Amino acid sequence: xxxxxxxxxxxxxxxxxxxxxxxxxxxxxxxxxxxxxxxxxxxxxxxxxxxxxxxxxxxxxxxxxxxxxxxxxxxxxxxxxxxxxxxxxxxxxxxxxxxxxxxxxxxxxxxxxxxxxxxxxxxxxxxxxxxxxxxxxxxxxxxxxxxxxxxxxxxxxxxxxxxxxxxxxxxxxxxxxxxxxxxxxxxxxxxxxxxxxxxxxxxxxxxxxxxxxxxxx
Numbered sequence: 001x002x003x004x005x006x007x008x009x010x011x012x013x014x015x016x017x018x019x020x021x022x023x024x025x026x027x028x029x030x031x032x033x034x035x036x037x038x039x040x041x042x043x044x045x046x047x048x049x050x051x052x053x054x055x056x057x058x059x060x061x062x063x064x065x066x067x068x069x070x071x072x073x074x075x076x077x078x079x080x081x082x083x084x085x086x087x088x089x090x091x092x093x094x095x096x097x098x099x100x101x102x103x104x105x106x107x108x109x110x111x112x113x114x115x116x117x118x119x120x121x122x123x124x125x126x127x128x129x130x131x132x133x134x135x136x137x138x139x140x141x142x143x144x145x146x147x148x149x150x151x152x153x154x155x156x157x158x159x160x161x162x163x164x165x166x167x168x169x170x171x172x173x174x175x176x177x178x179x180x181x182x183x184x185x186x187x188x189x190x191x192x193x194x195x196x197x198x199x200x201x202x203x204x205x206x207x208x209x210x211x212x213x214x215x216x217x
Contacts, residue, residue: 008034011048012068015050035064039053059112061089062204067095070183071149077100077146080147083139083142086207090120093105110132136209137210137211153206154173154206155212167188168190182201185197
């Protein structure tokens with residue numbers, strides 16, 4: 001086993017499972033995705049610590065616990081089509097790709113997409129489609145989605161995303177202020193009724209776009 005594989009094992013055991021994440025499929029995906037390949041070479045030594053790291057363009061790769069926690073809350077099944085809003089480095093995208101049937105991911109920053117797409121190819125993840133676009137308006141071409149994950153903080157849930165959520169689907173979004181939010185899980189019933197449940201406090205970079213924050217300030 002490589003040194004990085006050992007570090008992933010320890011990360012999952014000590015930083016994720018020990019903090020209460022129990023979903024075996026999520027834990028297995030976190031053990032498999034090489035987080036060190038999603039950060040700059042100079043930061044690889046920090047890749048398996050439980051902290052966010054800069055990835056350029058004012059964006060970050062989320063701490064491993066938060067990635068695992070959000071993935072577990074979303075309850076992604078192998079039959080699901082997932083929309084991810086905020087590709088970033090592609091790390092969360094890769095975790096979702098190991099769990100879902102298909103992942104569609106939107107990112108506003110072109111240079112992040114230019115590095116995320118080759119990473120998907122290198123990992124053999126051929127069930128992912130990534131595009132440069134305002135994620136706050138969603139991706140109507142492939143809707144509806146069984147699961148939607150927003151990986152940036154929004155003032156409130158973008159209405160277009162609720163519209164693109166399939167009946168029986170779930171949407172997870174960090175909602176709140178510019179610098180602090182809470183995880184909010186939305187569920188849509190078979191009849192289209194929306195239920196909202198507020199969860200733990202988090203801190204994400206702002207979701208920019210038509211239905212997010214207008215600027216990063």
